[in-house]
Amino acid sequence: MSQDYDVIVAGAGMVGAAIGYGLAGLQQRVLMLDGADADFRAAKANFGLVWAHGKGFGHPDYQRLSIQAVQDWPAFARTLEQESGIDFAYEHDGGLQFCLSEDEFHKRAARIDAWHAQTPELAPCTTMLDRAELQRRFPTLRLGEAVAGASFGTLDGHVNPLRLLAAMHRAYLNRGGQLRSNHPVTAISNLPGGGFEVRSGDTVARAARVVIAAGLGSSKLGPMVGLDVPLRPQRGQLLVTERLAPLLPVPASGLRQTAEGTVMIGVTQEEVGFDLATTTAGAAQMVRRALRVLPDLAQARLVRQWACLRVMTPDGNPVYAQSQSHPGASIALCHSGVTLASFHAGALAHALAKNQFSSSLDIFHHERFHVPQAA
Amino acid sequence: MFHKLPDPGATTVTIYLDGEPIPAEPGESVAGVLFRQDDSVCRTTPVHDNPRTPYCMMGVCFDCLAVIDGQASVQSCQVTVQEGMRVERQHGRRKVNA
Numbered sequence: 001m002s003q004d005y006d007v008i009v010a011g012a013g014m015v016g017a018a019i020g021y022g023l024a025g026l027q028q029r030v031l032m033l034d035g036a037d038a039d040f041r042a043a044k045a046n047f048g049l050v051w052a053h054g055k056g057f058g059h060p061d062y063q064r065l066s067i068q069a070v071q072d073w074p075a076f077a078r079t080l081e082q083e084s085g086i087d088f089a090y091e092h093d094g095g096l097q098f099c100l101s102e103d104e105f106h107k108r109a110a111r112i113d114a115w116h117a118q119t120p121e122l123a124p125c126t127t128m129l130d131r132a133e134l135q136r137r138f139p140t141l142r143l144g145e146a147v148a149g150a151s152f153g154t155l156d157g158h159v160n161p162l163r164l165l166a167a168m169h170r171a172y173l174n175r176g177g178q179l180r181s182n183h184p185v186t187a188i189s190n191l192p193g194g195g196f197e198v199r200s201g202d203t204v205a206r207a208a209r210v211v212i213a214a215g216l217g218s219s220k221l222g223p224m225v226g227l228d229v230p231l232r233p234q235r236g237q238l239l240v241t242e243r244l245a246p247l248l249p250v251p252a253s254g255l256r257q258t259a260e261g262t263v264m265i266g267v268t269q270e271e272v273g274f275d276l277a278t279t280t281a282g283a284a285q286m287v288r289r290a291l292r293v294l295p296d297l298a299q300a301r302l303v304r305q306w307a308c309l310r311v312m313t314p315d316g317n318p319v320y321a322q323s324q325s326h327p328g329a330s331i332a333l334c335h336s337g338v339t340l341a342s343f344h345a346g347a348l349a350h351a352l353a354k355n356q357f358s359s360s361l362d363i364f365h366h367e368r369f370h371v372p373q374a375a
Numbered sequence: 376m377f378h379k380l381p382d383p384g385a386t387t388v389t390i391y392l393d394g395e396p397i398p399a400e401p402g403e404s405v406a407g408v409l410f411r412q413d414d415s416v417c418r419t420t421p422v423h424d425n426p427r428t429p430y431c432m433m434g435v436c437f438d439c440l441a442v443i444d445g446q447a448s449v450q451s452c453q454v455t456v457q458e459g460m461r462v463e464r465q466h467g468r469r470k471v472n473a
Binding site: 142301 | 421422447448467468469470471472
């Protein structure tokens with residue numbers, strides 16, 4: 001069997017690029033086929049959080065996966081920055097989720113307790129900080145009166161997501177991977193004798209294995225290789241201010257100050273289908289909450305509002321699966337492409353290189369969505 | 376958006392640039408006044424602290440930002456001079472939590 005490549009990755013966004021980068025470091029000959037600029041790309045409005053705390057509530061395996069990914073991030077970032085020569089401003093001094101009343105604070109504390117209890121084998125990575133403790137730890141933070149406290153994820157951090165994506169592309173190419181932009185995959189078919197033929201318009205390439213990591217575009221590609229994963233777009237609107245002197249020392253859920261000084265305010269979670277519009281109501285909702293946390297922001301100028309469509313599965317948890325009907329085809333989908341990048345470039349790339357998923361990934365198979373309803 | 380050119384030689388107004396009184400013509404923009412100064416830099420950039428002067432003069436490039444009557448990050452090409460107006464050059468990142 002002589003193929004052009006060992007693996008073809010359909011999609012070179014945050015998920016595909018991490019997988020491709022990982023595979024290219026494992027002596028795999030890899031081709032990544034990327035879509036067009038104007039395609040729906042979740043990474044366009046990525047908030048840039050590397051975040052575990054509170055994730056996977058009701059789903060301990062996703063919680064474990066997120067915590068492990070965040071713990072792997074420092075080493076992942078070091079290697080990637082070295083190989084790419086691109087500084088993507090990774091900081092991991094912890095992350096806050098603010099509570100805007102005593103009631104919210106107590107509910108959050110109970111939720112974090114329950115979240116920790118899901119994985120008793122892991123050391124707690126989140127603490128509750130009341131207002132006084134918040135101010136003691138972050139003396140420069142000028143909090144709004146409504147802030148009763150926050151949950152503080154000690155492992156969490158943030159990154160410049162656009163530079164992260166550029167770094168993964170660069171390092172992938174340095175490792176010998178091939179990348180074709182503006183080549184959305186249009187067809188995938190089995191080759192007699194094994195392997196796949198992947199088409200993008202007039203371009204045809206062959207590989208022993210195929211990984212679908214095309215975000216929302218995966219709905220069209222998955223069924224070609226027996227990987228029919230239900231997906232829906234979820235709109236996230238974002239706002240960004242002019243560049244300001246430091247006023248938020250660590251990132252928060254829905255509010256972070258970038259290395260350059262802009263403050264990102266987000267993000268809405270709207271079920272509106274394939275609609276990238278921005279709305280005044282969305283802006284008002286985001287700004288109102290941000291001003292209750294940091295009233296000083298009232299003096300800042302907003303410079304841009306935009307939206308993207310996030311990739312959502314029915315339960316919001318990732319999907320990693322190998323095809324039963326088309327051996328050698330796999331799929332990877334999630335809405336936390338930044339946080340999980342260390343996993344995608346690490347353990348997942350290893351599994352894909354060996355074409356063998358460990359049983360710990362079974363829980364992330366999309367057959368969980370197809371269980372017939374009990375009578 | 377279109378204005379008749381003001382009659383030169385009409386009365387002048389005085390604005391203050393970093394505290395210095397400067398004569399200006401009624402109807403002209405603050406950026407226009409800045410352009411005439413020996414030091415026409417109106418701001419330095421927030422990340423690298425590079426100097427910037429007004430550029431496009433039509434509200435597009437945002438290079439002409441300055442502090443006008445206490446309000447920072449104002450596009451000075453879009454503001455018409457007023458008697459006694461206080462203009463300050465804007466250096467680096469704005470501080471909103473001073």
